Amino acid sequence: MSSSTTVRTARRRRTLRMAAAALTAAAGLTLTACSGSDATGVRPADHTDTEASAESSGAGSSTGAQGSDAQAGPGAKADSKADSKADSKAGAAAKQSGSGGAANGAGAGSGVQRCHTSGLKASFATGGDAVPDSNAGGSTTTSIVLTNKGSSTCKIGGFPGVDLKSENGGERWSLARSSKKFSSITLKPGDSTDFTINLALTKEEKGFYQPAFAVVTPPNETTALTLKWPWGTLVDQRSATHPATFVNPIG
Structure with missing residues (x-):
């Protein structure tokens, strides 16, 4: 190979190396620019x-x-609506259950009913010591017995109303009540209780009152039971403030 040919070949190789170096440098600049963009924290447009x-x-x-x-x-909307409906139904059911429970509780807690006139029988106690002492004046008493003639247990307590009536019914005496305390008594079918009436009996021919009937109204009732009066005359104190004839509570 001649010397001139050798020189041209060397020049070509140097030129190619320089071109390759230039391309490498350009690629490095491009990579540096991309790296710098990431370092600034710039986010993609869709974030x-x-x-x-x-x-x-x-x-x-x-x-x-x-x-x-x-x-x-x-699907999510349907689930949400379904949950809402389920909650509403559950709340309604709870309210109905609560009201039902309250009603049932009230029925269960009502217990034994009070004694009504239609289920009671009344009578004067007439045996032995029950007979009032006609010589005792205002310190004697008589008793009226109330018996549960019904088929169920009942409760009774308080003051009965007692009106005395004359033979023709024209003269009526509503007896006053004492200040004694009282409580309820439970009567099973066939059981009895009583209350007493303080009496001011008299044998005088003046100022007396002769009852023919005793009209007894059980506590909290409006219907009465009528009994024949079995005893003598009373001191007429129908207009007195503190009469000696008055009613005591049951039991």
């Missing part, structure tokens, strides 16, 4: 600041999560 705020704030994150559930699609 908005909304995501960043959601990540930095707990409240925003919670709100976003609820919003996502609400907008997750038709």
Whole structure:
């Protein structure tokens, strides 16, 4: 090979090396520019600041999560409506159960009913010491017995109403009540209780009152039981403030 040919070949190789070096440098500049872009923290356009705020704030994150559930699609909406209906039905059922429970509780707690006039029988106690002493004046008593003639247990307590009536019914005496305390008594079918009436008997021919009937109204009732009066005359104190003839409570 001649010397001139050798020189041209060397020049070509140097030129190629320089071109390759230039291409390498250009590629390095391009990579440096890309690396610098990532270092600045620039985010792609489809990642908005909304995501960043959601990540930095707990409240925003919670709100976003609820919003996502609400907008997750038709299935999520249907589930939400179904849950809402189920909750409403459950609440209604609870209310009905509560009201039913209250009604049942009231029925169960009512217990034994009071004694009604239609289920009672009344009579004067007339045996032995039950007969009032006609010589005792105002310190004697008589007893009226009340018997449960019904088929169920009942309760009775308080003051009965007692009116004395004359033979023709024209003169009526509503007896006063004492200040004694009382309590309820339970009467099973066939059981009896009584109450006493303080009497001011008299043998005088003036100022007396002769009853023919005793009209007894059980406590809290409006219907009465009528008994024939078996004893003598009473001192007429129908207009007295503190008569010696008065009614005591049952039991």
